[in-house]
Amino acid sequence: xxxxxxxxxxxxxxxxxxxxxxxxxWCPGCGDYAILAAVQSFMPELGIPRERIVFISGIGCAARFxxxxxxxxxxxxxxxxxxxxxxxxxxxxDLSVWVVTGDGxxxxxxxxxLIHALRRNVNVKILxxxxxxxGLTKGQYSPTSPLGTRNKSTPMGSLDWPFNPVSIALGxxxxxxxxxxxxxxxxxxxxxxxxxxxxxxxxxxxxxxxxVYNDGAFDAVKEQTENQIRLEHGQPIRFGAxxxxxxxxxxxxxxxxxxxxxxxxVHDEHQEDGALAFALSRISHTPHGPTPIGIFRDxxxxxxxxxxxxxxxxxxxxxxxxxxxxxxxxxDTWQVS
Amino acid sequence: xxxxxxxxxxLIAASxxxxxxxxxxxxxxxxxxxxxxxxxxxxxxGIRTFQAEDEIAAVGAALGASFGGALxxxxxxxxxxxxxxxxxxLAVALELPLLILDIQRAGPSTGMPTKPEQADLLAVMFGRNxxxxxxxxxxxxxxxxxxxxIEAARIALKYRTPVFLLSDAYLAxxxxxxxxxxxxxxxxxxxxxxxxxxxDGGFMPYQRDPETLGRAWxxxxxxxxxxxxxxxxxxxxxxxVSYDPDxxxxxxxxxxxxxxGIAADIPELEVDDPDGASLLVLGWGGTYGPIxxxxxxxxxxxxxxxxxxxxxxxxxxxxxxxxLGRYDKVLVPEMNLGQLLKLxxxxxxxxxxxxxxxxxxxxxxDELAEAIEAML
Numbered sequence: 001x002x003x004x005x006x007x008x009x010x011x012x013x014x015x016x017x018x019x020x021x022x023x024x025x026w027c028p029g030c031g032d033y034a035i036l037a038a039v040q041s042f043m044p045e046l047g048i049p050r051e052r053i054v055f056i057s058g059i060g061c062a063a064r065f066x067x068x069x070x071x072x073x074x075x076x077x078x079x080x081x082x083x084x085x086x087x088x089x090x091x092x093x094d095l096s097v098w099v100v101t102g103d104g105x106x107x108x109x110x111x112x113x114l115i116h117a118l119r120r121n122v123n124v125k126i127l128x129x130x131x132x133x134x135g136l137t138k139g140q141y142s143p144t145s146p147l148g149t150r151n152k153s154t155p156m157g158s159l160d161w162p163f164n165p166v167s168i169a170l171g172x173x174x175x176x177x178x179x180x181x182x183x184x185x186x187x188x189x190x191x192x193x194x195x196x197x198x199x200x201x202x203x204x205x206x207x208x209x210x211x212v213y214n215d216g217a218f219d220a221v222k223e224q225t226e227n228q229i230r231l232e233h234g235q236p237i238r239f240g241a242x243x244x245x246x247x248x249x250x251x252x253x254x255x256x257x258x259x260x261x262x263x264x265x266v267h268d269e270h271q272e273d274g275a276l277a278f279a280l281s282r283i284s285h286t287p288h289g290p291t292p293i294g295i296f297r298d299x300x301x302x303x304x305x306x307x308x309x310x311x312x313x314x315x316x317x318x319x320x321x322x323x324x325x326x327x328x329x330x331x332d333t334w335q336v337s
Numbered sequence: 338x339x340x341x342x343x344x345x346x347x348l349i350a351a352s353x354x355x356x357x358x359x360x361x362x363x364x365x366x367x368x369x370x371x372x373x374x375x376x377x378x379x380x381x382x383g384i385r386t387f388q389a390e391d392e393i394a395a396v397g398a399a400l401g402a403s404f405g406g407a408l409x410x411x412x413x414x415x416x417x418x419x420x421x422x423x424x425x426x427l428a429v430a431l432e433l434p435l436l437i438l439d440i441q442r443a444g445p446s447t448g449m450p451t452k453p454e455q456a457d458l459l460a461v462m463f464g465r466n467x468x469x470x471x472x473x474x475x476x477x478x479x480x481x482x483x484x485x486x487i488e489a490a491r492i493a494l495k496y497r498t499p500v501f502l503l504s505d506a507y508l509a510x511x512x513x514x515x516x517x518x519x520x521x522x523x524x525x526x527x528x529x530x531x532x533x534x535x536x537d538g539g540f541m542p543y544q545r546d547p548e549t550l551g552r553a554w555x556x557x558x559x560x561x562x563x564x565x566x567x568x569x570x571x572x573x574x575x576x577x578v579s580y581d582p583d584x585x586x587x588x589x590x591x592x593x594x595x596x597x598g599i600a601a602d603i604p605e606l607e608v609d610d611p612d613g614a615s616l617l618v619l620g621w622g623g624t625y626g627p628i629x630x631x632x633x634x635x636x637x638x639x640x641x642x643x644x645x646x647x648x649x650x651x652x653x654x655x656x657x658x659x660x661l662g663r664y665d666k667v668l669v670p671e672m673n674l675g676q677l678l679k680l681x682x683x684x685x686x687x688x689x690x691x692x693x694x695x696x697x698x699x700x701x702x703d704e705l706a707e708a709i710e711a712m713l
Contacts, residue, residue: 050563072564073566074398074565075567077427080394084397086398087402088402089360113390152633312385322382324382325520327346
């Protein structure tokens with residue numbers, strides 16, 4: 001991205017240009033740093049001037065993200081970022097609107113707004129930093145914590161069955177659903193690239209390590225790369241150190257993990273009804289074994305913002321630009337003399 | 338013309354008079370839904386209507402639209418209003434314009450959804466966490482809803498603040514002949530967006546207009562003025578997050594002072610007192626009609642009664658204290674258990690008396706006349 005440097009010359013922007021002057025205040029070692037760095041260095045590639053980019057967040061550690069971006073931003077209230085972003089995005093189709101959220105923010109207190117934004121296909125890119133814990137409030141279990149999680153609020157183990165964020169997004173009919181990993185900059189950047197290019201809602205779950213309250217929650221996938229099932233469109237789904245394992249579809253529509261043969265499931269991001277994507281999302285309910293990462297689903301569906309703008313255009317074409325005096329004098333009027 | 342129709346037209350007028358696109362969001366609720374229905378039919382005015390998934394999303398979307406430079410409005414009634422309060426508190430901290438219409442109905446809880454009441458006044462005044470002042474405007478007649486909508490929008494835009502506009506189920510569905518407003522005479526309520534750096538070559542989002550105390554409002558898309566706002570306490574001027582004790586005290590007072598200062602910018606309270614009465618009947622909102630006719634009825638019998646009616650409830654008109662001081666007796670009829678009464682007694686130390694009925698029915702002029710007469 002380049003922008004006018006003030007002297008009439010175009011200046012090439014870099015990741016640095018997207019750093020605000022605010023001191024970053026996450027705990028040392030937090031996965032959020034890596035995500036921030038990846039997003040900042042990706043931003044110039046977006047090709048959109050900084051002033052037309054907006055980051056909106058709710059509450060939580062991840063929610064401090066907008067303060068660190070040299071763009072427009074709003075740090076709002078718990079769970080409500082998708083609703084606020086919906087109003088902004090639909091009323092300002094010229095903007096690139098991003099929501100940064102966490103597992104508690106998006107899936108607990110803000111669950112309703114998340115699913116409805118995805119259902120409508122509002123033109124908002126939603127980055128969900130999943131660390132399976134409440135970090136800001138110092139370590140209670142979250143809606144993605146595994147059953148039996150022991151911490152301050154659940155000394156005998158949590159009783160809640162966890163959500164799988166990708167399954168939730170697919171169930172909400174999201175048109176773009178992906179998963180990536182905080183420290184895998186190359187993969188994350190590619191996912192951001194695809195998410196930003198997608199017309200409509202894009203949902204990206206990012207496995208994010210909370211080294212203070214839930215250290216190593218994703219090590220089984222992050223460190224043991226043989227457990228990463230990397231989804232690639234049009235390719236048989238393989239994984240393992242040598243690609244010796246793969247994913248096969250059972251007769252009942254679910255996925256099984258098998259030794260690679262010639263009957264592996266071929267990944268199709270564009271499959272219309274999302275059934276294959278959902279089956280893939282069920283392979284690992286919690287990331288403790290082979291787990292798919294990459295793009296589960298990428299389909300085209302009417303974009304809410306565009307539909308809304310079209311209705312305005314249609315109304316103007318049919319009835320002409322609104323005229324207040326005419327409107328006031330319409331209907332049952334009479335003269336008093 | 339019904340109150341809800343007049344509100345819809347008033348919002349359209351507020352949009353044309355502010356030159357800002359209207360974004361109206363709502364979750365269906367009686368007796369407010371008709372405003373959404375009406376505005377959804379007028380998209381040729383560039384109006385975006387959004388039926389949200391819940392009350393909280395409705396106000397959130399309106400605030401998001403305001404952040405983007407639209408006239409963000411949401412409509413609801415008591416139970417929905419309460420759900421919106423956290424977001425309205427955010428709007429107080431963000432200092433962004435936002436209009437919240439509360440078409441009051443009988444409560445508590447689901448109450449009697451089709452029946453009028455005036456019992457949300459204290460909720461909209463105080464129903465948020467911490468010191469969170471919000472201006473309140475109340476329509477007095479169905480036709481008056483039109484002007485009230487424009488006035489509420491004017492205050493919101495000029496002072497960068499959320500504003501409550503109160504109506505009720507009686508005004509909403511009550512109908513009256515309406516003198517068509519002269520469009521050319523409607524006020525210009527346009528506001529200016531920041532377009533240039535305002536302090537030492539940088540942009541300080543909480544730099545204020547010294548007169549209104551409204552902050553600089555730069556909307557996304559304005560090059561060079563990129564900034565972040567949020568619900569965490571702001572440092573004055575810079576808008577940076579601040580936990581400084583003195584700054585917090587200063588900001589709490591500033592926000593209060595900004596709202597209180599609106600009193601200089603609203604009309605003085607007019608008193609209808611043709612005969613030099615010693616009793617003042619002070620009303621607000623939808624009781625205007627019955628109080629007026631009760632006063633007329635008594636005057637016909639040679640009794641002296643004064644009537645003043647508030648459309649601005651926060652802040653009060655700057656002469657309200659003086660007006661109250663001129664009368665020996667003050668009667669405050671309300672369709673609640675004495676909410677305005679509490680406010681005026683607390684604010685002005687006057688020994689005002691309430692007349693309170695909460696039957697889900699508008700006052701009748703004969704019952705009011707009787708109550709007034711009993712005090713004469």
